[in-house]
Each structure stands twice: as C-alpha cells, then as structure tokens.
Amino acid sequence: MQKKQQLCILGATGSIGVSTLDVVARHPDRYGVFALTAHSQVKKLAEQCALFLPKVAVVGTAKAANELAALLKEMQLSHIDILFGPEALCQVASANECDSVMAAIVGAAGLPASLAAARAGKKVLLANKEALVMSGQIFIDTIRESGAAILPIDSEHNAIFQCLPDHYNRVPGQHGIHKILLTASGGPFLHRDVATLDDVTPEQAIAHPNWVMGRKISVDSATMMNKGLEVIEAHWLFAAPADQIEVLIHPQSVVHSMVSYVDGSVMAQMGNPDMRTPIAYGLAYPERMDSGVAPLDFLKLKGLHFEAPDFQRFPCLKLAYDALRAGKSAATILNASNEVAVQAFLDKRIGFRMINQIIQRTLEKMPAVHTLDLETILACDVEARSIAEAMISS
Ligand code: NDP
Ligand code: MG
Numbered sequence: 001m002q003k004k005q006q007l008c009i010l011g012a013t014g015s016i017g018v019s020t021l022d023v024v025a026r027h028p029d030r031y032g033v034f035a036l037t038a039h040s041q042v043k044k045l046a047e048q049c050a051l052f053l054p055k056v057a058v059v060g061t062a063k064a065a066n067e068l069a070a071l072l073k074e075m076q077l078s079h080i081d082i083l084f085g086p087e088a089l090c091q092v093a094s095a096n097e098c099d100s101v102m103a104a105i106v107g108a109a110g111l112p113a114s115l116a117a118a119r120a121g122k123k124v125l126l127a128n129k130e131a132l133v134m135s136g137q138i139f140i141d142t143i144r145e146s147g148a149a150i151l152p153i154d155s156e157h158n159a160i161f162q163c164l165p166d167h168y169n170r171v172p173g174q175h176g177i178h179k180i181l182l183t184a185s186g187g188p189f190l191h192r193d194v195a196t197l198d199d200v201t202p203e204q205a206i207a208h209p210n211w212v213m214g215r216k217i218s219v220d221s222a223t224m225m226n227k228g229l230e231v232i233e234a235h236w237l238f239a240a241p242a243d244q245i246e247v248l249i250h251p252q253s254v255v256h257s258m259v260s261y262v263d264g265s266v267m268a269q270m271g272n273p274d275m276r277t278p279i280a281y282g283l284a285y286p287e288r289m290d291s292g293v294a295p296l297d298f299l300k301l302k303g304l305h306f307e308a309p310d311f312q313r314f315p316c317l318k319l320a321y322d323a324l325r326a327g328k329s330a331a332t333i334l335n336a337s338n339e340v341a342v343q344a345f346l347d348k349r350i351g352f353r354m355i356n357q358i359i360q361r362t363l364e365k366m367p368a369v370h371t372l373d374l375e376t377i378l379a380c381d382v383e384a385r386s387i388a389e390a391m392i393s394s
Contacts, residue, residue, distance in 0.1 A: 004032040005283075008092050008122075010113050011104035012036040013044045015214045016127045016153065019275045020102050021048060023283060023291050031283070035092035037105070037113075040064055046071040049080055055097065056081045058088045089113035094120035100283070102153070103128040106216050107339050108381050111135060115374065121146040125282040127153040129233045130339070134332045135377050136236045150237070151282040156182050156230055157237055158278035159256035159269035164238070180240050181258040181266070182230055183250040184309065185210050187222040190251060194313050198351045205345070205352060210253040210273045219342045220316075223355055224309065228320020229338075232331050235324055242324045247317065249307045254296065271296050315356040319363065328368035329380045336384035337362035344392045354392075362388045 007024065011017045017036075024031045037058035038045040046068060049057050057072075057080050059065050065084040072080055083091065086109075093101050093113040101117035102125045103110055110128035115135065117124045119142050126132065132139050143150050152158050160182075165175055188207055189197060206218035213221070220226035227247050234245050253273040260266045271277050272293055280291030311318040316338070323330035341358040344350045350358070365387050371377045 002030075005030060005099045006032050006034040006097055007100050007102065008035040008037075008095070008098040008117070009033065009102045009104065010037050010089060010093060010110065010117075011102075011106065011128070012048055013038040013041040014104055014106060015212065015217075016104035016275060016279070017102070020104065020125075020279050020283075021052060023276050023280045024052070026290055026292060027283075030289070034095065034098040037089055037092065039105075039109075042067045042071065046075065046077075049077055050075050053077075054080060056083060056092050056095075058083045058092055060084060086112060090116035093117040093122070099123060100125060102279075102282075103131065104153075106130070106214055108134055108336060111377075112374070115139060115142060118142045118148045118150070119146055121148045123149045123151065125151050125153050125279070129154055129229050130335050132236050133229050133232045133335045134381065135371075135374065136232070136331065138371070138374065138377070140236055151285055152233075152237055153275075153278050153282050154230060154233060155273070155275060155278050156257040157233060158281055160234065160238060160259055162269045162281070163257070163259040163267035168238075176262045177240075177244070177259060178262045179260040180234055180238060180245045181260055182227065182234060182245060182247050183253070183255050183257050183306075184224065184227040184247055185221065185253045186249045186251050186309075187224065189222055189313075190249065198353045200352045202346045202348065209251070211275075215346060216339070216342055219345060219355075220338070222352070223316040223342075224314035225316035225320060225338050225342075225355075225359075227309070227314075228317045228323075229335065231317075231320055232324050242321055247309050249309050250305065252301070252304055254301065254304060316359065319356060319359055323363065326368055329366075329371045329377070330363065330368040332371060332377055332380045333363055333366050333368065333384040334359060336381045337388040340385050340388040340392065350392055358388050358391055361391060 033052040033054045035056040036054045039060040042064050065082050090113050094116045100123040103114040104127040107130050111131040114131040205222040231245050255268045258268040274293040276291040277293050323334040337359045341355040
C-alpha cells in the first residue's frame with residue numbers, strides 16, 4: 001500500500017482551507033493531516049482537529065493557543081501539540097513529517113510560511129497568490145534551488161497549468177505559446193453604473209456572483225485587483241511577460257483560463273466554479289481523483305460570453321499591469337497598499353473608489369527598489385502599509 005501523503009494546511013479555517021479538508025475527507029486512504037493552522041477562529045480549528053486529528057495545530061497568539069488548549073482538553077484531544085505565532089507557521093510548513101503544504105493563508109501574512117515550505121523542498125500547493133506577487137523572483141529561485149514542486153491552486157493558474165504541455169519548462173517561447181488568456185468573472189459590479197460605485201457597501205462588494213470566497217479576495221474580485229494580482233502570479237509561474245498575458249472577462253466562470261498557441265489551437269480548461277477541482281488536481285497530481293464537484297452539464301449552459309476588461313471601470317487592473325512592467329518592488333507596494341485599502345473599505349473607513357486611489361498614490365510616493373532578499377521585501381511591505389494607512393487616516 002502507498003504511504004499516505006502528510007499534509008500541512010496553512011489557513012485551514014478559511015474558504016480554501018475548508019474546501020481542502022472537504023477533498024481530503026473523501027480520500028482518507030491517501031492523505032493524513034500533519035498540521036492545521038488558523039489565526040483567530042479557535043473554535044472552528046478545534047472542530048477540524050476533532051475530525052482530522054493533526055499532530056500539530058497552530059494559532060495566531062498565546063491567548064488563542066490557551067483557548068485552543070482548553071477546547072482540545074474538553075474534547076480529549078490534549079495529545080495534539082499547540083503552537084502559536086508566525087515562526088510556528090514556518091516550523092510546521094517545513095517540518096520533516098510533512099510532504100505537501102497547502103498555502104492558503106490570506107495576504108502578505110502567508111509569505112514567510114509559504115517560502116519556508118518552498119525552501120524545505122515540499123510540494124507547495126499555492127493558493128496564497130499575494131506571497132508570489134510580493135516575492136516573485138525570490139520565490140521562484142527558492143523553488144528551483146530546493147527542488148520543491150509548485151502546483152497552482154488559483155483556479156485560473158491551475159487551468160493554465162493543465163493547458164500547458166507536460167514538458168513545459170518555464171521557457172514558453174519554445175513551446176509555441178502565443179498568449180495566456182486569463183479569464184475573469186468581472187465580479188458583482190461588471191455592469192453597474194461607474195458613477196454609483198462610490199455608494200457600494202462591503203456587503204455588496206463581497207457578494208460574488210459565481211464563487212464563495214474569503215472577504216479580502218471577494219473585494220479584490222469586485223475591483224479586479226484580484227485579476228491584476230493573478231496577471232503578476234501568471235508572470236512568475238509561467239515565465240510569461242506582461243504582453244503575453246491577456247485578461248478576458250467571462251461572466252459565467254466556466255472556462256477557467258486558456259492557452260493560445262501559434263498554430264491557432266486554443267486549449268481551455270472548463271468546469272463548474274468550485275475550488276475543490278483545482279485543489280484535488282493539486283493534491284493528486286499527476287493523477288486525478290474525485291473532488292466532489294459535479295460534472296459540467298453543457299446542456300444547461302446559457303452560452304459562454306467573453307469581453308475585454310474596461311480599465312476605466314477597473315483601474316486596479318491597470319495598476320497591476322503597470323506594477324508588473326515597472327518591476328523591482330512595485331508589486332510588493334501594490335499588494336501591501338491594496339491589503340490596507342481593502343481592509344479600510346471593509347471597515348467602512350473609505351469608499352470603494354478610494355481603494356485604487358490609495359494604491360496609486362502609495363506607488364507614486366514610494367520609489368521602487370531592488371528586492372533581493374526577504375528582509376527587503378518585508379521592509380517594503382511595512383513601509384507601503386504605513387504610507388497607505390497615513391493617507392486613509394488623513
Ligand atoms: P479566508 O479569509 O477565507 O481565510 C484565510 C485563512 O488565513 C484563515 O484560515 C485565517 O485564519 C488565516 N489567516 C488570516 N490572517 C492570518 C495571519 N495574519 N496569520 C496566519 N493566518 C492567517 O481566505 P481565502 O481562503 O478566501 O483565501 C486564502 C488565499 O487563497 C488568499 O491568498 C486568496 O487570494 C487565495 N485564493 C482564494 C480563493 C477562494 O476561492 N477563496 C481562490 C483563489 C485563491 P482565521 O480563520 O482564524 O482568521
Ligand atoms: Mg483566481
């Protein structure tokens with residue numbers, strides 16, 4: 001019998017974490033859970049511990065760790081080790097006992113642990129796109145040096161990965177690739193009068209038409225910064241220049257992305273919009289296994305529609321392309337200021353249309369510098385956050 005793959009799930013209590021555990025629960029013969037991590041949802045983590053019996057559980061703070069210890073004691077699960085804080089995330093992500101790491105913490109907070117998994121040569125299932133956007137070259141170099149495998153979980157990148165040739169070796173020019181076509185739903189405000197976008201509430205912004213996701217990525221989808229981050233993510237994952245990555249609005253979210261080849265062929269990956277498909281693909285790669293997702297019923301589709309994105313409506317998408325072309329630390333600044341602005345919008349401190357303005361002004365205020373190591377990237381992240389926060393406060 002094959003040895004069970006031991007998993008570390010970073011961000012187990014989030015949308016991707018929960019979908020991952022749903023897939024894992026369908027295959028108890030293939031996967032064991034070494035570690036589960038959360039930040040503050042202690043009760044949810046305790047419930048997951050009871051079902052998946054990890055060796056280690058990690059939370060954000062000492063207080064949360066004490067709460068978790070009390071809950072696990074009540075559940076007679078005191079044998080589960082409890083750790084807390086950012087260093088503990090890196091520790092479980094690089095532990096010898098773990099084979100694969102689902103990197104599903106949201107935002108910059110996920111970078112050190114995602115990178116630790118890459119450095120330790122793990123199979124890295126990357127959902128945490130912000131980590132790659134922030135650290136780009138360093139992340140890819142680390143993967144190469146350690147021999148780690150990186151499997152994109154973001155549905156578009158997972159689709160592209162599936163549409164590329166098996167022997168694709170990060171030199172796209174040699175494989176006759178014309179364009180990478182990144183599809184985007186357009187989010188909840190695709191057809192809303194732009195003049196009224198200042199009035200939208202966080203509740204309206206996070207009500208995504210096709211996907212159920214965490215709050216931050218849902219707002220990113222409404223501004224299309226999510227697609228902007230994904231353009232940068234695709235650049236690093238597939239060594240594609242900005243001009244080779246084209247965004248197409250596709251409101252049905254059935255075609256998850258495509259690769260267009262020089263001979264006129266276009267390969268598309270399709271399916272119902274459910275993250276368990278890319279998660280199962282990443283977990284089982286190079287095999288396939290049941291994910292719980294229903295097969296796509298073509299007879300029920302009401303057409304597939306495609307249109308070009310409008311940069312006036314979605315200025316964040318343009319800011320992301322510009323940051324990718326500017327290089328150096330521009331993407332780190334873009335990501336950090338976006339995280340601050342999105343949180344401020346969710347906290348009702350700024351309007352929806354202020355998000356792109358905060359990002360643009362932060363990029364203007366901070367000159368892009370070379371980012372050769374993690375320390376410089378993290379310092380740049382901190383500085384961009386404080387500039388964006390100061391703007392919001394004033
Ligand atoms: P959620 O907000 O639903 O979950 C985030 C997870 O990260 C939770 O487990 C949360 O813990 C944990 N977390 C939050 N802050 C910290 C922190 N400071 N330190 C450690 N852990 C933290 O996010 P999603 O699952 O939606 O997204 C996760 C990542 O996957 C993001 O990078 C997103 O862009 C990407 N992604 C998500 C998709 C989706 O469909 N949801 C699709 C494609 C990509 P707690 O619950 O305790 O707060
Ligand atoms: Mg995506």
